Amino acid sequence: MRNIRSANARIAVDAAMKKALEMQIAVCIAIVDAGGHLLVFLRMDRAMLGSIDISQRKARTSAYFGLNSEVLGHASQPGGPFYGVENSNGGLITFAGGAPLTGGTSEIWGAIGVSGGTSDQDAVIAKSGAEAFST
Amino acid sequence: MRNIRSANARIAVDAAMKKALEMQIAVCIAIVDAGGHLLVFLRMDRAMLGSIDISQRKARTSAYFGLNSEVLGHASQPGGPFYGVENSNGGLITFAGGAPLTGGTSEIWGAIGVSGGTSDQDAVIAKSGAEAFST
Amino acid sequence: MRNIRSANARIAVDAAMKKALEMQIAVCIAIVDAGGHLLVFLRMDRAMLGSIDISQRKARTSAYFGLNSEVLGHASQPGGPFYGVENSNGGLITFAGGAPLTGGTSEIWGAIGVSGGTSDQDAVIAKSGAEAFST
């Protein structure tokens, strides 16, 4: 398990925020380490209060499973192989907006979670943050 | 209520681990007693963090209902007779990977829960553990 | 309730981090708004994992009561007038390191919570953050 430096986590947050500003969406952005523990968090002006928790859960979901959060969501629909998985681990969020941070390596260093727009918008913003992350 | 000896629980864990290694899947394996209380737990190298909690919930689900976890999952789909049952008991996991331990008797001595692969893979690994269990 | 702008919250975090670096202590720094909701969070490299939660609880304690966290701690010792108050509100932290943010006004705009050093050190760092905060 690798340690993300807080300065590098902030770079990822700033890249995500820049994207959100371009898209004119106010979001919460959370970065967690590979163990799912919070590293950096930012709530943009006018972001919904409900997004504070959701962004962190999306990040934790991605870190715990090494997947984009929506991958788990697709597999946990009624009739799906992981139906109800969101009830584990203290409550997961399994729609889009959570993404692993690899920094171009083959390892998962942590994850980013974004909440505030539609889940598709959140995923675009999370991707911008993840792409800006380097180890 | 019968008491599983910890040495026998470990034999079941080792059998499950051996199967998982053969299948080249990294899993978490949990054994609970007939009361659903944790007896032995093992997280294999590289298993997802999210599987720690899921494996234990699968085992508890099996112990609490005396069934393979997926039996409950089939009955709790939307429209099904136990729809929403996963919200009881502090949160159940109702897809495959949890199995009762009987040791060839007619009684339930405890349960094994496995998480880390697909739910079908987890069920195969749990079955190996359950078959290796003797009282 | 006044809204802290996230840019101003970050200035306070940066001032606190600068002080912590001078003191050679790795801390977690949390800023909450007047409603106690997380706005900005930073975990410095090598800060203890236990401080993630404590820093946020200190900030929330200060925001909820409009006081430095240790004021509540003095009043909640055995035999004191608020004995056990830390069990309210989902769990408070009542030792030093939480401080209200007023920005020189007569109103409480939010609070800062710091954890990672001794509680005295945490209070010094929190004070640096609070003094750098402007509305």
Place this chain on the structure above:
Amino acid sequence: MRNIRSANARIAVDAAMKKALEMQIAVCIAIVDAGGHLLVFLRMDRAMLGSIDISQRKARTSAYFGLNSEVLGHASQPGGPFYGVENSNGGLITFAGGAPLTGGTSEIWGAIGVSGGTSDQDAVIAKSGAEAFST
């Protein structure tokens, strides 16, 4: 943050169990990684059910703060600098029986938690486990 191999975690558990058998005390033994996540758990025959949770919380407390659990307990007595800290992080256990695992390095790789005897006995057993741990 370093990864403990599960085989090495088991060696530590076995050393702790051996010590507990010598002392004729039935305990629960938990090993967590540096992020506080469960790696290996063993409940010995006749150990109290209440020790399942306590052993895991002791281990998590040691991992989160990088200290023997009782160090935090001494500092969190009434009038002490961290009074009430046990209410953080989902509930800590701050009496003896939790110890960091360093494997003779200067880094914390995880922690061991033991519960079942007196806290002094638990600490002796945890120490045996910690001493047997190598990276």
